[in-house]
Amino acid sequence: MKASPTNTQAAAAILEVVARIPRGRITTYGAVASRAGQPRRARLVGRVLSQLPAASRLPWHRVVGAGGRLALPQGSAAYERQVARLRREGVEVARGRADLRKHGWNSPVGGLDRWLWRVGDSGDET
DNA sequence: ACAATGACGCCTC
DNA sequence: AGAGGCGCCATTG
Numbered sequence: 001m002k003a004s005p006t007n008t009q010a011a012a013a014i015l016e017v018v019a020r021i022p023r024g025r026i027t028t029y030g031a032v033a034s035r036a037g038q039p040r041r042a043r044l045v046g047r048v049l050s051q052l053p054a055a056s057r058l059p060w061h062r063v064v065g066a067g068g069r070l071a072l073p074q075g076s077a078a079y080e081r082q083v084a085r086l087r088r089e090g091v092e093v094a095r096g097r098a099d100l101r102k103h104g105w106n107s108p109v110g111g112l113d114r115w116l117w118r119v120g121d122s123g124d125e126t
Numbered sequence: 127a128c129a130a131t132g133a134c135g136c137c138t139c
Numbered sequence: 140a141g142a143g144g145c146g147c148c149a150t151t152g
Contacts (some may be wrong), residue, residue: 028135029135042147044149047132065134073133079133082133097152
């Protein structure tokens with residue numbers, strides 16, 4: 001039975017991590033890969049997600065590229081779908097880019113940490 | 127077995 | 140900031 005495309009284990013781990021992403025938060029392919037125990041397998045994450053059945057309840061839309069850039073082809077149906085879902089969860093998306101700084105999973109910003117670290121309050125960003 | 131491709135990432139120009 | 144190049148990995152032609 002090798003009807004399984006990629007390593008079922010890695011794939012399962014990846015799916016589990018993605019399923020774990022809290023609503024309203026986003027993370028990156030690389031981060032998911034690392035969390036799944038497969039560092040440097042960002043591409044594998046993308047592959048797994050790309051093969052997700054349409055009926056899947058997985059919050060794949062919470063996974064974006066490094067820096068919050070959306071990895072899907074801009075203008076594609078999937079792309080629009082992701083943007084819509086993210087915004088619906090309160091995630092700001094502008095110019096093909098999600099605000100990872102604000103909604104990043106485990107990001108320093110997102111609550112109390114913002115006060116502790118004063119992220120984005122030191123005038124280092126716009 | 128080799129070349130090309132892709133929901134990636136980081137570096138350099 | 141936009142564009143190009145190289146590294147990585149698994150699938151496909």
